[in-house]
Amino acid sequence: MNFHEKPQVYAPTVGLKVASLERSLAFYQEVIGLKVLEHSTTTASLTADGVNVLIKLDQPDNLTPRDERNTGLYHLALLVPTRKDLGIVLRHLIETRNPLQGGSDHLVSEAIYLADPDMNGIEIYVDRPSENWQWHNEYVVMDSKRLDVEGLLALAENESFTGLPKGTIMGHIHLQVSDLASTEKFYCEGLGFDVVTKYGAQALFISTGRYHHHIGLNTWHSAGGSAASESSAGLKNFTLLYPSEEEKLKIVNRLKDMGATVFVEDGTTFTKDPSGITIQLLVG
Numbered sequence: 001m002n003f004h005e006k007p008q009v010y011a012p013t014v015g016l017k018v019a020s021l022e023r024s025l026a027f028y029q030e031v032i033g034l035k036v037l038e039h040s041t042t043t044a045s046l047t048a049d050g051v052n053v054l055i056k057l058d059q060p061d062n063l064t065p066r067d068e069r070n071t072g073l074y075h076l077a078l079l080v081p082t083r084k085d086l087g088i089v090l091r092h093l094i095e096t097r098n099p100l101q102g103g104s105d106h107l108v109s110e111a112i113y114l115a116d117p118d119m120n121g122i123e124i125y126v127d128r129p130s131e132n133w134q135w136h137n138e139y140v141v142m143d144s145k146r147l148d149v150e151g152l153l154a155l156a157e158n159e160s161f162t163g164l165p166k167g168t169i170m171g172h173i174h175l176q177v178s179d180l181a182s183t184e185k186f187y188c189e190g191l192g193f194d195v196v197t198k199y200g201a202q203a204l205f206i207s208t209g210r211y212h213h214h215i216g217l218n219t220w221h222s223a224g225g226s227a228a229s230e231s232s233a234g235l236k237n238f239t240l241l242y243p244s245e246e247e248k249l250k251i252v253n254r255l256k257d258m259g260a261t262v263f264v265e266d267g268t269t270f271t272k273d274p275s276g277i278t279i280q281l282l283v284g
Helices: 021-032 083-095 149-156 180-190 245-257
Strands: 014-017 035-039 043-047 053-058 072-079 102-105 109-115 121-127 169-176 194-199 203-207 215-218 234-242 261-265 268-272 278-283
Touching: 014 072, 021 035, 021 043, 021 053, 053 169, 072 234, 083 109, 083 121, 083 149, 121 169, 180 194, 180 203, 180 215, 180 245, 234 245, 245 261, 245 268, 245 278
Parallel strands: 014 053, 072 121, 169 215, 234 278
Antiparallel strands: 014 234, 035 043, 043 053, 072 169, 102 109, 109 121, 194 203, 203 215, 261 268, 268 278
């Protein structure tokens, strides 16, 4: 099966466990610019367009800080529609003196990086036109070059930051895993992704539909690591969206044939990858 015969699959929602819902809501609204769609005493759903949930926050009891050596989230990645949008976000973060972890030109995209109060990594990025991406056979060319900060800020001009634009989506998710070989088999043979870039023995990037990546996977801090405990802050789960119930059922059967963990809770199908990361399998 080649790229164009595979169903489009992507990760529209990321669930996070946080130590303080109040603190996290302030951050995601005031710093990141998302809006609250639903809110209870211990949970909240965040959106850019008022309809689609991008991030779900959950405040369990007695949460412990995340350990970067555990498997789980490396960063979630919010994709904004235009370079000007990214410039406005960048200027907002500079003006509010929010600490940044860096910025990069990845050739296929331009990105800025930061972390939330529980040290969950966040990327905010914009894609370059896909017709300008370079491919060497099945691998897309990516790099980490100096971000054109001056150019982005010039595009922002004097426009006020009023939150992330309505067209913002969860462009990809980047995970830290314990082992790349078993991870590649699970995500590609099981879930139906293609490898589109590899960086030695420590990182690979996968997608469907010839996107530069829907999921990044690395062992930079987590090689041989264990899954975070249920009481740890960090990634709770993320969703994968399949185009039909038939396609989802094919995936479920493949995962079961591979011996992967598959279970159903409240009518929703879940699986766990070899690093213990929980994934919701949805249709939409």
